[in-house]
Amino acid sequence: MRLAVALSLLLAATAGAVEPGAPAPGFRLPTFDSQQPISLADYRGKVVLVDFWASWCSPCRQSLPLYAKLREHYAAADFAIIAIGLDEDVADGKTFLAEHPIAYTTVQNPQGDIAKAFDLKGMPSSYLIDRDGIVRARHVGFTPADIDVLKKEIDGLVAKHAP
Amino acid sequence: MVWSPNMHRSLLLLIAVATLAGCATSPVQPWQRGRLARWDMRWDADPLRAAMDAHTYFSKEGTTGAIGAAGGGCGCN
Numbered sequence: 684m685r686l687a688v689a690l691s692l693l694l695a696a697t698a699g700a701v702e703p704g705a706p707a708p709g710f711r712l713p714t715f716d717s718q719q720p721i722s723l724a725d726y727r728g729k730v731v732l733v734d735f736w737a738s739w740c741s742p743c744r745q746s747l748p749l750y751a752k753l754r755e756h757y758a759a760a761d762f763a764i765i766a767i768g769l770d771e772d773v774a775d776g777k778t779f780l781a782e783h784p785i786a787y788t789t790v791q792n793p794q795g796d797i798a799k800a801f802d803l804k805g806m807p808s809s810y811l812i813d814r815d816g817i818v819r820a821r822h823v824g825f826t827p828a829d830i831d832v833l834k835k836e837i838d839g840l841v842a843k844h845a846p
Numbered sequence: 847m848v849w850s851p852n853m854h855r856s857l858l859l860l861i862a863v864a865t866l867a868g869c870a871t872s873p874v875q876p877w878q879r880g881r882l883a884r885w886d887m888r889w890d891a892d893p894l895r896a897a898m899d900a901h902t903y904f905s906k907e908g909t910t911g912a913i914g915a916a917g918g919g920c921g922c923n
Contacts, residue, residue: 739880769880
């Protein structure tokens with residue numbers, strides 16, 4: 684009985700979280716500069732790193748330039764990064780991007796509904812999605828050492844052929 | 847209608863239950879902490895003011911250890 688209660692509590696606590704092995708929730712969001720909507724479905728067939736950031740999140744300031752280098756490292760591979768800015772005031776995100784230009788796709792989600800769909804557990808959070816749109820790894824928080832872990836994960840996913 | 851003790855109890859219960867509803871707010875999500883992260887939301891948003899407050903407090907409460915220092919001094923600095 685106790686075990687059943689504990690299990691149900693655990694299930695309730697993890698309900699909705701996007702775990703590795705689950706399909707990534709789809710989204711269609713405008714970019715910061717051109718307002719052109721970007722859809723995750725457009726990236727099917729590529730390995731995608733979806734990164735949630737905000738201008739007020741200090742580890743994000745550290746992660747964004749390192750992700751830019753990561754993208755350069757995989758420039759020849761089927762790999763893309765989509766950064767989702769979660770500033771409630773879009774102007775804050777724009778100011779941040781003017782100070783720290785980012786070369787990869789950056790979209791905005793001031794309502795936070797996509798963050799809710801992914802059920803973020805902390806900031807920043809990133810999700811590595813395979814060619815079939817399945818989440819294969821989740822990283823909560825950021826330290827520079829995460830880049831090496833990500834490289835190993837990306838190498839494994841890029842090596843797999845497209846469906 | 848006559849006011850009875852039972853009605854009194856029912857009213858109290860109703861107020862108690864209505865007050866409980868105030869606890870039903872959802873917690874702040876990780877992506878909603880932009881305002882909380884603002885500098886002026888800190889306890890010590892003004893470092894000079896915080897240092898002055900700490901000095902006053904230390905001077906007054908030095909004998910009891912004040913803000914982390916060992917107690918037992920004269921508290922007269």
